[in-house]
Amino acid sequence: MRDMAGAAERSKLQILVEELRFEYPGASAEALSGIDLEFQQGMLYALLGRNGSGKSTLARCMNGVLAPGSGRVMACGLDTSCEAGRRAVPATVSMVFQNPDTQMVASTVEEEVAFGPENLGLEPDVIRRRVDDALGLVGISDLARRQPLRLSQGQKQLVAIAGALAMEPTFLLSDESTSMLDYSARTRVLELFEKLRGMGIGVVHVTHFLEEAALADEVIVLDAGTVIARGTPAGILTDPSRVRSMGLDPLAVTVVAYELGKLGHSVPEILDVKELLAWLYA
Ligand SMILES: Nc1ncnc2c1ncn2[C@@H]1O[C@H](COP(=O)(O)OP(=O)(O)O)[C@@H](O)[C@H]1O
Ligand SMILES: [Mg+2]
Numbered sequence: 001m002r003d004m005a006g007a008a009e010r011s012k013l014q015i016l017v018e019e020l021r022f023e024y025p026g027a028s029a030e031a032l033s034g035i036d037l038e039f040q041q042g043m044l045y046a047l048l049g050r051n052g053s054g055k056s057t058l059a060r061c062m063n064g065v066l067a068p069g070s071g072r073v074m075a076c077g078l079d080t081s082c083e084a085g086r087r088a089v090p091a092t093v094s095m096v097f098q099n100p101d102t103q104m105v106a107s108t109v110e111e112e113v114a115f116g117p118e119n120l121g122l123e124p125d126v127i128r129r130r131v132d133d134a135l136g137l138v139g140i141s142d143l144a145r146r147q148p149l150r151l152s153q154g155q156k157q158l159v160a161i162a163g164a165l166a167m168e169p170t171f172l173l174s175d176e177s178t179s180m181l182d183y184s185a186r187t188r189v190l191e192l193f194e195k196l197r198g199m200g201i202g203v204v205h206v207t208h209f210l211e212e213a214a215l216a217d218e219v220i221v222l223d224a225g226t227v228i229a230r231g232t233p234a235g236i237l238t239d240p241s242r243v244r245s246m247g248l249d250p251l252a253v254t255v256v257a258y259e260l261g262k263l264g265h266s267v268p269e270i271l272d273v274k275e276l277l278a279w280l281y282a
Contacts, residue, residue, distance in 0.1 A: 019071035022059025046213035049222035050247025064089030094164035100156035
């Protein structure tokens with residue numbers, strides 16, 4: 001009995017994806033063709049893959065927007081095969097999207113961030129605390145009274161993330177949330193994801209920037225609706241020809257390391273320029 005209770009507790013901190021298949025109505029092929037994955041809280045995952053490989057569909061299945069065609073998604077103990085499960089999931093698996101403009105509905109930042117908790121039917125003082133906490137966590141308390149639509153893209157995305165965090169989720173899914181941002185805003189979002197991981201939140205970041213994927217604990221690569229690679233960033237991203245075969249652009253530093261290897265140098269697995277320079281000048 002105790003083991004079963006332990007397993008139930010653990011399942012609340014995981015997203016389990018089992019033999020998941022999904023096909024959009026009228027589509028000629030499955031968007032997801034048998035996915036088996038598990039995601040743990042307190043980990044940062046990067047979900048990669050060429051356009052149309054199924055990343056957004058998988059993310060939508062993980063937060064209950066889409067029901068599995070077949071197979072199963074257990075999101076924090078909730079079964080998304082049933083409607084009640086799907087309705088409950090977004091409170092614990094929150095999602096942010098590519099374009100912050102499409103996510104803004106309220107006239108001030110604090111109202112925007114309060115939107116999710118209000119939908120949960122929480123008491124006003126609880127909502128107030130959650131909004132203040134989320135704004136503080138994201139580092140935008142000073143924007144509370146501003147109009148979302150007057151903010152920069154990067155600030156708007158931080159507001160959207162604060163809104164997701166005000167749900168006090170176990171997981172945050174980011175579907176290319178950095179792709180429309182400039183470098184400094186992207187850096188800020190990535191630093192925030194690392195902070196959330198440290199607080200025990202599981203972050204699943206869909207991205208096509210490999211330098212972002214290099215920060216993850218685990219990299220998952222999709223192609224044509226299946227998982228074609230899964231492992232550490234160093235294990236997956238350091239071989240440029242393998243990365244190209246997965247439909248991705250390799251990191252420049254890995255190309256340099258690979259070319260040095262061809263010249264006979266034994267270069268360690270390197271993912272960033274500082275590491276390469278440290279090795280070169282060691
Ligand atoms: N709403 C939709 N209706 C029909 N087909 C879709 C829809 N959304 C995505 N697809 C198809 O499903 C596949 C996976 O798409 P998607 O999950 O959006 O991939 P990614 O996010 O990796 O670019 C693609 O072939 C895409 O054309
Ligand atoms: Mg997508």
